[in-house]
Protein backbone atom coordinates (compact mmCIF):
# COMPACT_ATOMS: atom_id res chain seq x y z
CA UNK A 1 0.00 0.00 0.00
CA UNK A 2 1.31 3.41 -0.94
CA UNK A 3 0.52 6.40 1.23
CA UNK A 4 -1.13 9.29 -0.58
CA UNK A 5 -1.62 12.97 0.16
CA UNK A 6 -4.95 13.52 1.93
CA UNK A 7 -7.07 16.33 0.45
CA UNK A 8 -7.82 19.31 2.67
CA UNK A 9 -11.46 19.89 3.58
CA UNK A 10 -11.01 23.63 2.88
CA UNK A 11 -9.30 25.86 0.31
CA UNK A 12 -5.71 27.02 0.66
CA UNK A 13 -6.90 30.58 1.30
CA UNK A 14 -9.52 29.53 3.89
CA UNK A 15 -7.32 30.32 6.89
CA UNK A 16 -6.40 33.86 5.74
CA UNK A 17 -5.29 36.15 7.27
CA UNK A 18 -3.95 33.86 10.01
CA UNK A 19 -2.19 31.41 7.68
CA UNK A 20 -1.70 32.67 4.14
CA UNK A 21 -2.67 30.83 0.97
CA UNK A 22 0.89 30.41 -0.33
CA UNK A 23 2.14 28.90 2.92
CA UNK A 24 -0.80 26.47 3.01
CA UNK A 25 -0.30 25.44 -0.59
CA UNK A 26 3.47 24.89 -0.29
CA UNK A 27 3.12 23.25 3.11
CA UNK A 28 0.56 20.77 1.81
CA UNK A 29 1.75 20.03 -1.74
CA UNK A 30 5.52 20.24 -1.15
CA UNK A 31 6.40 19.62 2.49
CA UNK A 32 3.69 17.12 3.40
CA UNK A 33 4.01 15.45 -0.01
CA UNK A 34 7.76 15.05 0.48
CA UNK A 35 7.27 13.14 3.75
CA UNK A 36 4.84 10.81 1.97
CA UNK A 37 7.15 10.23 -1.01
CA UNK A 38 10.14 9.64 1.25
CA UNK A 39 8.10 7.25 3.40
CA UNK A 40 6.88 5.24 0.39
CA UNK A 41 10.37 5.09 -1.11
CA UNK A 42 11.99 4.00 2.13
CA UNK A 43 9.36 1.32 2.81
CA UNK A 44 10.01 -0.08 -0.64
CA UNK A 45 13.76 0.08 -0.16
CA UNK A 46 13.56 -1.68 3.23
CA UNK A 47 10.89 -4.04 1.93
CA UNK A 48 8.56 -3.12 4.81
CA UNK A 49 4.80 -2.71 4.96
CA UNK A 50 2.91 -0.45 7.36
CA UNK A 51 -0.70 -1.50 7.92
CA UNK A 52 -1.54 1.46 10.14
CA UNK A 53 0.36 4.68 10.63
CA UNK A 54 -0.91 4.86 14.20
CA UNK A 55 0.47 1.38 15.00
CA UNK A 56 3.75 2.24 13.28
CA UNK A 57 4.23 5.32 15.48
CA UNK A 58 3.26 3.40 18.63
CA UNK A 59 5.95 0.80 17.79
CA UNK A 60 8.45 3.17 16.24
CA UNK A 61 11.55 1.41 17.62
CA UNK A 62 10.86 -1.39 15.13
CA UNK A 63 11.57 1.04 12.28
CA UNK A 64 14.54 2.96 10.91
CA UNK A 65 15.16 6.63 11.61
CA UNK A 66 14.20 7.54 8.02
CA UNK A 67 10.84 5.81 8.45
CA UNK A 68 10.38 7.44 11.86
CA UNK A 69 10.97 10.94 10.49
CA UNK A 70 8.74 10.53 7.45
CA UNK A 71 5.93 8.48 9.03
CA UNK A 72 5.92 11.12 11.78
CA UNK A 73 5.84 13.88 9.16
CA UNK A 74 2.91 12.26 7.38
CA UNK A 75 0.94 11.63 10.57
CA UNK A 76 1.64 15.05 12.08
CA UNK A 77 0.61 17.00 8.97
CA UNK A 78 -2.51 14.90 8.31
CA UNK A 79 -3.46 15.56 11.93
CA UNK A 80 -2.69 19.29 11.73
CA UNK A 81 -4.92 19.94 8.67
CA UNK A 82 -7.84 18.29 10.45
CA UNK A 83 -7.76 20.46 13.53
CA UNK A 84 -7.75 23.76 11.59
CA UNK A 85 -10.87 25.61 10.45
CA UNK A 86 -11.85 29.04 9.26
CA UNK A 87 -15.09 28.74 11.22
CA UNK A 88 -13.33 28.52 14.56
CA UNK A 89 -15.36 29.09 17.70
CA UNK A 90 -14.61 28.24 21.31
CA UNK A 91 -18.36 27.69 21.66
CA UNK A 92 -17.71 24.38 19.88
CA UNK A 93 -15.66 23.08 22.83
CA UNK A 94 -17.68 20.18 24.24
CA UNK A 95 -18.83 20.19 27.86
CA UNK A 96 -16.50 17.31 28.71
CA UNK A 97 -13.49 18.97 27.13
CA UNK A 98 -14.28 22.35 28.70
CA UNK A 99 -14.60 20.69 32.08
CA UNK A 100 -11.26 18.84 31.65
CA UNK A 101 -9.52 22.02 30.46
CA UNK A 102 -10.68 23.75 33.63
CA UNK A 103 -9.66 20.75 35.73
CA UNK A 104 -6.11 20.39 34.38
CA UNK A 105 -5.24 23.99 33.40
CA UNK A 106 -7.60 26.24 35.36
CA UNK A 107 -9.11 27.87 32.27
CA UNK A 108 -8.93 27.93 28.50
CA UNK A 109 -6.76 31.08 28.73
CA UNK A 110 -4.29 29.28 30.98
CA UNK A 111 -4.14 26.34 28.59
CA UNK A 112 -3.36 28.76 25.75
CA UNK A 113 -0.68 30.50 27.85
CA UNK A 114 1.05 27.24 28.73
CA UNK A 115 0.85 25.97 25.14
CA UNK A 116 2.07 29.27 23.67
CA UNK A 117 4.93 29.54 26.14
CA UNK A 118 6.12 26.07 25.22
CA UNK A 119 5.84 26.99 21.53
CA UNK A 120 8.03 30.06 22.14
CA UNK A 121 10.58 28.20 24.25
CA UNK A 122 10.96 25.20 21.93
CA UNK A 123 14.39 25.32 20.30
CA UNK A 124 14.44 24.54 16.59
CA UNK A 125 11.89 22.59 14.59
CA UNK A 126 9.10 20.59 16.16
CA UNK A 127 5.54 20.46 17.38
CA UNK A 128 3.50 21.40 20.45
CA UNK A 129 0.71 19.04 21.46
CA UNK A 130 -2.32 18.91 23.71
CA UNK A 131 -2.76 15.23 24.57
CA UNK A 132 -4.80 12.78 26.57
CA UNK A 133 -2.76 10.33 28.66
CA UNK A 134 -3.67 6.77 29.65
CA UNK A 135 -5.50 8.08 32.73
CA UNK A 136 -7.62 10.40 30.55
CA UNK A 137 -5.71 13.43 31.84
CA UNK A 138 -4.95 16.36 29.55
CA UNK A 139 -1.37 17.58 29.25
CA UNK A 140 0.84 19.65 26.95
CA UNK A 141 4.11 18.35 25.55
CA UNK A 142 6.54 19.26 22.77
CA UNK A 143 8.33 17.03 20.28
CA UNK A 144 11.45 17.55 18.17
CA UNK A 145 11.44 17.44 14.37
CA UNK A 146 8.63 15.08 13.27
CA UNK A 147 8.50 13.07 16.50
CA UNK A 148 5.14 12.61 18.14
CA UNK A 149 3.69 11.83 21.61
CA UNK A 150 2.54 8.40 20.35
CA UNK A 151 6.17 7.34 19.90
CA UNK A 152 6.98 6.82 23.57
CA UNK A 153 9.09 8.39 26.29
CA UNK A 154 12.34 7.95 24.42
CA UNK A 155 11.11 10.73 22.11
CA UNK A 156 8.87 12.96 24.26
CA UNK A 157 8.79 13.84 27.97
CA UNK A 158 5.32 12.32 28.31
CA UNK A 159 3.45 9.86 26.10
CA UNK A 160 -0.16 10.36 25.06
CA UNK A 161 -2.62 10.71 22.22
CA UNK A 162 -2.76 14.14 20.55
CA UNK A 163 -6.05 16.04 20.27
CA UNK A 164 -4.49 19.38 19.24
CA UNK A 165 -1.13 20.13 17.66
CA UNK A 166 0.84 23.05 16.26
CA UNK A 167 3.58 22.83 13.66
CA UNK A 168 6.38 25.19 14.70
CA UNK A 169 8.79 24.40 11.87
CA UNK A 170 9.70 27.66 10.14
CA UNK A 171 8.18 26.35 6.89
CA UNK A 172 4.78 26.61 8.64
CA UNK A 173 4.99 30.38 9.08
CA UNK A 174 8.12 31.97 7.60
CA UNK A 175 6.57 33.43 4.41
CA UNK A 176 4.06 35.49 6.37
CA UNK A 177 5.64 35.90 9.78
CA UNK A 178 9.40 35.54 9.04
CA UNK A 179 11.16 35.05 12.38
CA UNK A 180 8.11 36.18 14.38
CA UNK A 181 6.94 32.86 15.79
CA UNK A 182 5.02 34.67 18.53
CA UNK A 183 2.50 36.22 16.10
CA UNK A 184 2.04 32.88 14.33
CA UNK A 185 1.34 31.16 17.64
CA UNK A 186 -1.16 33.90 18.61
CA UNK A 187 -2.87 33.58 15.21
CA UNK A 188 -3.25 29.82 15.69
CA UNK A 189 -5.92 30.31 18.37
CA UNK A 190 -8.21 31.91 15.73
CA UNK A 191 -8.31 28.91 13.41
CA UNK A 192 -8.82 25.86 15.62
CA UNK A 193 -11.55 23.41 14.74
CA UNK A 194 -12.75 22.93 18.32
CA UNK A 195 -15.47 20.57 17.16
CA UNK A 196 -12.86 18.13 15.82
CA UNK A 197 -10.67 18.59 18.90
CA UNK A 198 -13.69 17.84 21.11
CA UNK A 199 -14.53 14.74 19.07
CA UNK A 200 -10.95 13.46 19.34
CA UNK A 201 -11.05 14.06 23.10
CA UNK A 202 -14.35 12.17 23.35
CA UNK A 203 -12.98 9.24 21.30
CA UNK A 204 -9.79 8.85 23.34
CA UNK A 205 -11.31 9.17 26.79
CA UNK A 206 -13.72 6.38 25.82
CA UNK A 207 -10.81 4.22 24.69
CA UNK A 208 -9.07 4.56 28.07
CA UNK A 209 -10.11 1.80 30.44
Ligand code: MN3
Nearest residue numbers: 031167169172
Ligand atom coordinates in the same frame (compact mmCIF):
# COMPACT_ATOMS: atom_id res chain seq x y z
MN1 MN3 B 1 5.14 21.28 8.53
